Amino acid sequence: MTRIRIAADGAPAALGPYSQAIDTGSTVYCSGQLGTDPATGDLADGIAAQTERALTNLGNVLSAAGLSYADVAKCTCFLADIGDFGTFNEVYARFFTDDPPARSTFAVKDLPKGARVEIEAIAVRS
Secondary structure, eight states, X not given: XXXXXXXXXXXXXXXXXXXXXXXXXXXXXXXXXXXXOTTTOOBOXXXXXXXXXXXXXXXXXXXXXXXXXXXXXXXXXXXXXXXXXHHHHHHHHHHOOSSOOEEEEEEOSOOGGGOSEEEEEEEEOO
8 A cells, every 4th residue: 555644834743643644545634633823833713713724724735645625525523612613614615615525523522732623634536
């Protein structure tokens, strides 16, 4: 199996022993992205801004793998507060406009760095 580590300058470096993404040739598995500014390491303020930044970070990882949002088949999303679901959906819908991917969204107790959202994705090469 081909297994290539993807590292994108436009997304925060991994916080631990993992890769931003792994490319297996036909499928790219993207690690969860927080709403962190890669230049400063600071979280954006609020659920809307964190969702937008997390999806921008994800887009930069996808781009580093030669893919785009249109190639995403599945997202798994984690919210620190399920009450943020509506606002999260509004922002998410701006990034996945045509034929959005399959998705699961869960409320979790805590996220790294006190984040309000984390988004991971699986993308497939055509």
